Amino acid sequence: xxxxxxxxxxxxxxxxxxxxxxxxxxxxxxxxxxxxxxxxxxxxxxxxxxxxxxxxxxxxxxxxxxxxxxxxxxxxxxxxxxxxxxxxxxxxxxxxxxxxxxxxxxxxxxxxxxxxxxxxxxxxxxxxxxxxxxxxxxxxxxxxxxxxxxxxxxxxxxxxxxxxxxxxxxxxxxxxxxxxxxxxxxxxxxxxxxxxxxxxxxxxxxxxxxxxxxxxxxxxxxxxxxxxxxxxxxxxxxxxxxxxxxxxxxxxxxxxxxxxxxxxxxxxxxxx
Amino acid sequence: xxxxxxxxxxxxxxxxxxxxxxxxxxxxxxxxxxxxxxxxxxxxxxxxxxxxxxxxxxxxxxxxxxxxxxxxxxxxxxxxxxxxxxxxxxxxxxxxxxxxxxxxxxxxxxxxxxxxxxxxxxxxxxxxxxxxxxxxxxxxxxxxxxxxxxxxxxxxxxxxxxxxxxxxxxxxxxxxxxxxxxxxxxxxxxxxxxxxxxxxxxxxxxxxxxxxxxxxxxxxxxxxxxxxxxxxxxxxxxxxxxxxxxxxxxxxxxxxxxxxxxxxxxxxxxxxxxxxxxxxxxxxxxxxxxxxxxxxxxxxxxxxxxxxxxxxxxxxxxxxxxxxxxxxxxxxxxxxxxxxxxxxxxxxxxxxxxxxxxxxxxxxxxxxxxxxxxxxxxxxxxxxxxxxxxxxxxxxxxxxxxxxxxxxxxxx
Numbered sequence: 001x002x003x004x005x006x007x008x009x010x011x012x013x014x015x016x017x018x019x020x021x022x023x024x025x026x027x028x029x030x031x032x033x034x035x036x037x038x039x040x041x042x043x044x045x046x047x048x049x050x051x052x053x054x055x056x057x058x059x060x061x062x063x064x065x066x067x068x069x070x071x072x073x074x075x076x077x078x079x080x081x082x083x084x085x086x087x088x089x090x091x092x093x094x095x096x097x098x099x100x101x102x103x104x105x106x107x108x109x110x111x112x113x114x115x116x117x118x119x120x121x122x123x124x125x126x127x128x129x130x131x132x133x134x135x136x137x138x139x140x141x142x143x144x145x146x147x148x149x150x151x152x153x154x155x156x157x158x159x160x161x162x163x164x165x166x167x168x169x170x171x172x173x174x175x176x177x178x179x180x181x182x183x184x185x186x187x188x189x190x191x192x193x194x195x196x197x198x199x200x201x202x203x204x205x206x207x208x209x210x211x212x213x214x215x216x217x218x219x220x221x222x223x224x225x226x227x228x229x230x231x232x233x234x235x236x237x238x239x240x241x242x243x244x245x246x247x248x249x250x251x252x253x254x255x256x257x258x259x260x261x262x263x264x265x266x267x268x269x270x271x272x
Numbered sequence: 273x274x275x276x277x278x279x280x281x282x283x284x285x286x287x288x289x290x291x292x293x294x295x296x297x298x299x300x301x302x303x304x305x306x307x308x309x310x311x312x313x314x315x316x317x318x319x320x321x322x323x324x325x326x327x328x329x330x331x332x333x334x335x336x337x338x339x340x341x342x343x344x345x346x347x348x349x350x351x352x353x354x355x356x357x358x359x360x361x362x363x364x365x366x367x368x369x370x371x372x373x374x375x376x377x378x379x380x381x382x383x384x385x386x387x388x389x390x391x392x393x394x395x396x397x398x399x400x401x402x403x404x405x406x407x408x409x410x411x412x413x414x415x416x417x418x419x420x421x422x423x424x425x426x427x428x429x430x431x432x433x434x435x436x437x438x439x440x441x442x443x444x445x446x447x448x449x450x451x452x453x454x455x456x457x458x459x460x461x462x463x464x465x466x467x468x469x470x471x472x473x474x475x476x477x478x479x480x481x482x483x484x485x486x487x488x489x490x491x492x493x494x495x496x497x498x499x500x501x502x503x504x505x506x507x508x509x510x511x512x513x514x515x516x517x518x519x520x521x522x523x524x525x526x527x528x529x530x531x532x533x534x535x536x537x538x539x540x541x542x543x544x545x546x547x548x549x550x551x552x553x554x555x556x557x558x559x560x561x562x563x564x565x566x567x568x569x570x571x572x573x574x575x576x577x578x579x580x581x582x583x584x585x586x587x588x589x590x591x592x593x594x595x596x597x598x599x600x601x602x603x604x605x606x607x608x609x610x611x612x613x614x615x616x617x618x619x620x621x622x623x624x625x626x627x628x629x630x631x632x633x634x635x636x637x638x639x640x641x642x643x644x645x646x647x648x649x650x651x652x653x654x655x656x657x658x659x660x661x662x663x664x665x666x667x668x669x670x671x672x673x674x675x676x677x678x679x680x681x682x683x684x
Contacts, residue, residue, distance in 0.1 A: 119386070128638075267562065
């Protein structure tokens with residue numbers, strides 16, 4: 001918590017309705033465009049492609065006609081870490097403080113010019129949300145003109161990841177300061193690119209600390225349990241690891257909610 | 273040709289033979305240097321690492337050489353702090369091995385990072401919560417201590433020793449070596465431990481995560497203990513290797529047996545702790561995160577339960593039994609089996625705690641991430657081995673690494 005907003009801390013988070021997601025990939029495209037994410041000439045090998053927002057395809061494993069598919073968009077989870085104290089899996093391990101937890105926003109940042117590329121944070125992240133720049137970023141001739149001036153491109157040899165479009169938060173904050181309402185950023189003033197791009201309206205973004213914001217209404221985070229959703233249809237990925245993500249998923253489908261975590265035989269039935 | 277540099281009375285192979293051997297290993301070294309240059313100039317895209325598998329083969333090599341180089345700090349501790357005087361006859365070798373292992377580890381780290389020119393950020397922007405920060409500080413400091421421990425041996429070269437200043441410097445350094453040995457042991461406890469902590473703190477990776485004491489996961493203590501336990505096995509392995517190649521007895525049996533005995537008891541206590549840790553992890557820690565033990569060893573083409581068996585039984589219980597029972601450890605063949613299994617065991621442990629950690633899927637819809645290293649990774653992993661062979665060969669040829677060599681030769 002800082003003095004910047006008169007002691008009031010935001011806790012920005014995202015809710016993704018998996019039953020609405022069609023897997024179209026608009027969120028991925030919008031994210032890459034917004035954040036100057038570099039791409040390779042040949043993107044065949046997805047395991048070294050940089051996708052801050054990645055859409056996973058899940059199936060219920062049943063044969064036709066019972067087959068069911070779920071597309072799961074996965075940005076950085078901006079974990080609060082154990083006890084929600086800001087010791088995210090990646091933040092606590094970075095040896096050079098190149099990734100940090102913003103106690104005023106709940107956003108996990110990445111300082112590209114300080115990262116020296118040890119990739120320990122990547123090993124620590126169970127969501128594969130962190131990406132390494134294996135190559136120098138290169139864009140086709142003329143495309144440099146279309147890069148966003150608000151986001152610095154990253155160099156070879158450093159790690160990058162979703163920032164919840166932090167530059168948009170900075171712009172909203174600047175506007176609020178200019179209009180002398182420094183601690184009051186309206187819900188619509190700060191929205192991520194993926195949220196706005198989703199044609200199905202599956203992604204909702206806002207302040208989890210603000211009960212008026214849609215994200216809070218959707219998942220009803222329990223502050224006494226580090227933000228665990230009270231909505232029974234909502235869940236967080238790998239809740240049992242106590243990483244305390246700020247990205248929530250909603251689904252009416254039980255198998256989808258079960259896929260959000262690991263359960264030994266019989267545990268899921270007991271947990272319901 | 274170089275006889276003036278060879279320790280007085282010592283028998284060494286003719287210089288052309290030695291030079292040919294060095295040239296052959298030197299070619300391998302150059303191959304590694306070329307691969308290293310590619311990684312530095314073109315980047316880590318020269319490797320087969322990816323965003324799912326961010327730790328390369330050489331990180332295993334890094335942890336393994338640090339573990340087997342643990343003989344340096346532990347033998348130093350036994351000799352200088354606990355006063356086991358017989359070990360003065362093997363301490364030089366332990367120090368040379370330690371120096372090679374730790375300099376190799378630092379070199380590997382310099383290749384591994386994506387922005388090598390920013391390597392110093394780990395000191396400048398240090399995050400005190402990170403185990404890797406602790407590794408960097410303790411590793412660098414301990415390497416300095418090892419260099420100080422290595423210098424007196426270099427000064428004992430026949431020609432250098434003729435210079436009064438160097439002769440006196442060497443003598444005086446020897447007399448204060450206990451301070452450095454104790455400092456080295458202290459630093460080693462922390463860097464070996466923090467290397468264990470690197471994996472143990474990963475609470476997002478149920479295969480690696482361990483509970484612990486205060487800020488240190490149990491792997492912190494297990495890594496320190498295992499390096500002290502298994503490090504001497506490697507010191508003895510290199511001794512036996514030298515004796516085999518030179519066809520000479522270089523260290524008396526009583527020295528070998530005392531180090532083997534201590535190593536045996538250390539392995540025994542370590543493997544008991546390791547078994548307890550494994551049981552607690554398998555039945556408490558991992559289930560709390562939704563995993564059964566078998567989840568970590570199934571549904572893939574390589575990592576089966578055999579690896580746990582190999583690490584604990586073959587690399588732990590078997591050498592522990594051989595080295596603690598007098599009649600077994602005094603049997604040369606069994607001793608050799610035990611120390612080789614010991615080296616294998618600790619290297620396998622480091623493999624599991626680095627490479628298997630990256631391979632095991634965490635999200636329920638994830639798959640195992642197995643990778644095959646590129647030739648550049650293999651070459652840069654072999655590079656420290658070639659460098660080590662050259663340095664230790666030079667040390668053996670020109671420095672009195674084995675103080676009992678002459679006496680044993682005369683008695684033959």
